[in-house]
Amino acid sequence: MALLEVDNLSKVFGGVTAVQNVSFAVDRGLVYSVIGPNGAGKTTLFNLITGIYTPTTGDIRLDGQSIAGTAPHALALKGMARTFQNLQICMNMTALENVMVGAHLQLDRNLVKAMLRFPGIARRDDRLKDEARELMGFVGLTSYWNRAASSMPYGALKRLEIARALAAKPQILFLDEPAAGLNSKETAEIDELVRKVADNDVTVVLVEHDMKMVMNISDRILVLDYGKKLTEGTAKEVRENPDVIAAYLGSSV
Amino acid sequence: MLSQFLQFLFSGITVGATYALAALGFTLIYNASNVINFAQGEFIMLGGMLAFFFMQSGLPLPLALLLAIAIPALVGILLEKLAIEPARDAEVVTLIIITIGASLVIRGLIQIWLGKGAHSYPAFSGSEPIQIGGATLLPQSLWVLGTTALVVVALWYFFSRTLAGKAILATSCNRQAAELVGINTQWVLLVSFALSAALGAIGGVLLTPITLTSYDVGIMLGLKGFVAAVVGGLGSGLGAVVGGLLVGIIEAMAAGYISSAYKDAIPFILILFILFFMPRGLFGAQVTERV
Amino acid sequence: MKSLKRHYALMILGAVLLLLPLVLPNNYYYDIAIRMAINAIIVLGLNLLIGFAGQISLGHAGFVGIGAYASAILPTYFGWHPILAMAAGSAIASAIAAIVARPIFRLKGHYLAMATLGLGMIIAMVIKNEGTYTGGPDGMSVAALGLMGFEISGEKQWYWVLAATLVFSFWAARNLIDSPFGRALRALHGSEVASQVMGVDVVRYKVAIFVLSAFFASLMGSVTAHYIGFVTPNIADFFHSIELVTMVVIGGMASIYGSLIGAVLLTALPQALSTFEGWETVAFGSILMLSMIFMPKGLVPTLAARFRRNERDDL
Numbered sequence A: 001m002a003l004l005e006v007d008n009l010s011k012v013f014g015g016v017t018a019v020q021n022v023s024f025a026v027d028r029g030l031v032y033s034v035i036g037p038n039g040a041g042k043t044t045l046f047n048l049i050t051g052i053y054t055p056t057t058g059d060i061r062l063d064g065q066s067i068a069g070t071a072p073h074a075l076a077l078k079g080m081a082r083t084f085q086n087l088q089i090c091m092n093m094t095a096l097e098n099v100m101v102g103a104h105l106q107l108d109r110n111l112v113k114a115m116l117r118f119p120g121i122a123r124r125d126d127r128l129k130d131e132a133r134e135l136m137g138f139v140g141l142t143s144y145w146n147r148a149a150s151s152m153p154y155g156a157l158k159r160l161e162i163a164r165a166l167a168a169k170p171q172i173l174f175l176d177e178p179a180a181g182l183n184s185k186e187t188a189e190i191d192e193l194v195r196k197v198a199d200n201d202v203t204v205v206l207v208e209h210d211m212k213m214v215m216n217i218s219d220r221i222l223v224l225d226y227g228k229k230l231t232e233g234t235a236k237e238v239r240e241n242p243d244v245i246a247a248y249l250g251s252s253v
Numbered sequence B: 001m002l003s004q005f006l007q008f009l010f011s012g013i014t015v016g017a018t019y020a021l022a023a024l025g026f027t028l029i030y031n032a033s034n035v036i037n038f039a040q041g042e043f044i045m046l047g048g049m050l051a052f053f054f055m056q057s058g059l060p061l062p063l064a065l066l067l068a069i070a071i072p073a074l075v076g077i078l079l080e081k082l083a084i085e086p087a088r089d090a091e092v093v094t095l096i097i098i099t100i101g102a103s104l105v106i107r108g109l110i111q112i113w114l115g116k117g118a119h120s121y122p123a124f125s126g127s128e129p130i131q132i133g134g135a136t137l138l139p140q141s142l143w144v145l146g147t148t149a150l151v152v153v154a155l156w157y158f159f160s161r162t163l164a165g166k167a168i169l170a171t172s173c174n175r176q177a178a179e180l181v182g183i184n185t186q187w188v189l190l191v192s193f194a195l196s197a198a199l200g201a202i203g204g205v206l207l208t209p210i211t212l213t214s215y216d217v218g219i220m221l222g223l224k225g226f227v228a229a230v231v232g233g234l235g236s237g238l239g240a241v242v243g244g245l246l247v248g249i250i251e252a253m254a255a256g257y258i259s260s261a262y263k264d265a266i267p268f269i270l271i272l273f274i275l276f277f278m279p280r281g282l283f284g285a286q287v288t289e290r291v
Numbered sequence C: 001m002k003s004l005k006r007h008y009a010l011m012i013l014g015a016v017l018l019l020l021p022l023v024l025p026n027n028y029y030y031d032i033a034i035r036m037a038i039n040a041i042i043v044l045g046l047n048l049l050i051g052f053a054g055q056i057s058l059g060h061a062g063f064v065g066i067g068a069y070a071s072a073i074l075p076t077y078f079g080w081h082p083i084l085a086m087a088a089g090s091a092i093a094s095a096i097a098a099i100v101a102r103p104i105f106r107l108k109g110h111y112l113a114m115a116t117l118g119l120g121m122i123i124a125m126v127i128k129n130e131g132t133y134t135g136g137p138d139g140m141s142v143a144a145l146g147l148m149g150f151e152i153s154g155e156k157q158w159y160w161v162l163a164a165t166l167v168f169s170f171w172a173a174r175n176l177i178d179s180p181f182g183r184a185l186r187a188l189h190g191s192e193v194a195s196q197v198m199g200v201d202v203v204r205y206k207v208a209i210f211v212l213s214a215f216f217a218s219l220m221g222s223v224t225a226h227y228i229g230f231v232t233p234n235i236a237d238f239f240h241s242i243e244l245v246t247m248v249v250i251g252g253m254a255s256i257y258g259s260l261i262g263a264v265l266l267t268a269l270p271q272a273l274s275t276f277e278g279w280e281t282v283a284f285g286s287i288l289m290l291s292m293i294f295m296p297k298g299l300v301p302t303l304a305a306r307f308r309r310n311e312r313d314d315l
Helices: A042-049 A072-077 A095-102 A111-115 A119-138 A154-167 A184-199 A211-217 A235-240 A242-249 B002-033 B040-056 B061-087 B092-114 B139-161 B163-173 B175-180 B185-211 B218-232 B237-257 B263-277 C002-006 C008-023 C027-052 C060-078 C082-104 C109-129 C154-177 C180-190 C192-197 C202-228 C238-251 C256-276 C280-294 C299-314
Strands: A004-013 A016-026 A031-035 A057-062 A080-082 A172-176 A203-207 A220-225 A228-233 B130-132 B135-137 C145-147 C150-152
Touching: A004 A042, A016 A042, A016 A220, A031 A042, A031 A184, A031 A211, A042 A172, A042 A203, A072 A080, A072 C192, A080 A154, A095 A119, A095 A154, A095 C180, A111 A119, A111 C154, A111 C180, A119 A154, A154 A172, A154 A184, A184 A203, A184 A211, A211 A235, A220 A235, A220 A242, A228 A235, A228 A242, A235 A242, B002 B040, B002 B135, B002 B139, B002 B163, B002 B185, B002 B218, B002 B237, B040 B061, B040 B092, B040 B185, B040 B218, B061 B092, B061 B185, B061 C280, B092 B218, B092 C109, B092 C238, B092 C280, B135 B139, B139 B163, B139 B185, B139 B237, B163 B175, B163 B185, B175 B185, B185 B218, B218 B237, B218 B263, B218 C109, B237 B263, B263 C082, B263 C109, C008 C154, C027 C060, C027 C154, C027 C180, C027 C202, C027 C238, C027 C256, C060 C082, C060 C109, C060 C202, C060 C238, C082 C109, C082 C145, C082 C202, C109 C238, C150 C154, C154 C180, C154 C202, C154 C256, C180 C192, C180 C202, C192 C202, C238 C256, C238 C280, C238 C299, C256 C280, C256 C299
Parallel strands: A016 A228, A031 A203, A031 A220, A080 A172, A172 A203
Antiparallel strands: A004 A016, A004 A057, A220 A228, B130 B135, C145 C150
16 A cells, blocks of 8 residues: 555635646655646645645545645654745754754653653753754754754755654655755755655655756656646656656647 | 614714724734834824814814824824834834833823823814704714715725825835835835824814813723724725724624623624634635745 | 753852842832742743744733732632632633633734733723722732741742742743743744644644743732732733733843843833833833834843854954
8 A cells, every 4th residue: 555645636725726636646665756847736735735735625645544634733643744845944943953843742742841840851852962963964964953043054954954854753754845946066965865865764755846856866756737647657757758848848749 | 772772873883983093094004014003092192182282272173183183193204213114123022012112102291291181172063962763963973974984985095096005005015026116115104104193193083072082092992993903804994994883883882782881891802702713804814824 | 060050040040039138228129029020920921922932912911910819809708718719810810811722822913912912901801890809990908828827928028939939930931941842832933834744733832831821920910919918900901911021022032031131120110210200101111112122132132142242253
């Protein structure tokens, strides 16, 4: 059974259909990419799957369980994590604290115990600090661990979001344009990082504009156009599909 | 039975019209600058108190009224220039405190100048009540309603038919874009503050012969104007007018039929109730967060 | 060693509170110190809500009023033990906060400001209007606070009670901020959607911190009532709510020690201004405006930023 199944999913915003009858399935352990021209509905699709929006019709299943319309914080419990196209870093915190927030669900969140600083809470937090530093090393941010998030460059913040998402120990990770706004060297590094994440048994679903990166690392690719599924397949199949070429070049070939 | 209902309705619409003017003032400033001006009520107070002062000093009625509206408008401009502009990028709470500070200053100065007593002046065209369906309507109420209607029409014309009005609307939509097409947003801010201060003052000038005024009436009137603006949905002009009338009428009805002791609490109960079910008021725009 | 360093500032606070009686010349100054401590504890709770979690409450004086009047009414008319009344007041305030919080905290920004303002106004008006029990606008007197046969009375005793409560509150607040709970609070301030995706049930956290701050506000309302021995509806009114918020902002949002500084300054200010005969309101308003215009982030964060900048210049 596929890890994630999306079934006839649609989302209508006041008359505009942003996503229309999209179906696909993601198998465990893959790097699965969603591509399409601007406005194709890629981010909306992500927002639907990760609970930010409620689908108008259709179903989403994780591990065979329907999750359509489930709140984001409840999805986190089921092992879902994501990053954002427009950075959603907590600028009022340090880089390390941002990563620590990722581990939220693994911690004792009791208010009274926290106020009285039960020894267990303090010990666990100390351990978490080490784990978070390790994760920052994993995404290549070793030197930033003590920095305020607001003082970090854009490229580093993109990685920080990935580290935060990984801190949640997800089974499936959604990356919304992880390489957007990065130069080719940085993109290549993200490319490598995504591969590394997938090798650690995390299923990765990716929205990305950088075609070279997508073709390089994806096991399967879904192509959206005007909110509809255009095609789906391996990099080679997608590259050779005339509809895809037409959608990207704007004319039939 | 009917006559009693009419009586409550009349007094509700009259006060409601003042709330509507205050709410329009909140809306104008909110749209232009995203600031909730907690000093809005003080403009209502200023209008009434200044009109009283100038009439007492022997000025003819039209001149006294004009001054009582023009001076608050000037105060509005000063408020924007001296207090809001230097703190433009501050957080919501910070701006709330600044405008509350301003309201304390205005209130304090008036108290020192004109004392703590309650004041009034004669109605503009006599106080011979008009009989309608067994209820009485004061001529001054007609002044309140007529002027409010006129102001609403004038504002509608200003915003939909004149370039200046459209410039303000454009600024409230997107400041940066407005600046890019050459709108002087600085000027827009000043006009908005002057206009909303004048709106508040008009309400105060008109209402005073009916309800009296004193240095401290601004707080409650202002807060109820804020309620009216939120009832309608912050930023909506139509919402402000409907909200104002609604708050005035419900307040008068509840005071008449349920409990006059809780008259001042009614608008706040109403707003909690509305916000529970409609988090953006009656006419507030639904926004979708982009992430 | 590490935990010692964590509580550096707390130890300084403790030392100051211990030594303060040596320099306080008379009961008038004790009285001001006590009021400062009471305000500081309320403001600390409010700062968790406003500064750390990024929410707004313009009605917190309502909760202070609930505590104060619970401690006034329950022992006087129903013969309750003051401690029980105090607990009941806090329970009522917390319950009201919990009931309204769910719908209220779906709101944001000015809508939230409006809703909390309305809540505070309603509580204040109930207190003012239910004269049979509350004495109406004139207020009512409050019985002394007895603890196991020992009665707290006089400024000096109250001072020690409040100094101890203050130190405990700061310790607890510090702990809370450094915990997973506190981190989640700050995270939802930084990015609500990101914290949701990380598993933070945003509404639950807002509700929890609102209830906690209401609890402390009510508790301090009770203490105020017993300490002064008299309550009036002013304790619950809009102006008092604004005073509390101003203490948070002037001291510094999201700054624990800013809460203390804000409470100290704004409690002392009216005393200092009383020499301005008639001009108090104008002076108070001007100071609010000026400090917010020139230090929009509040005193402690502004000074801290300047201190850091100087340090960097020295390098």
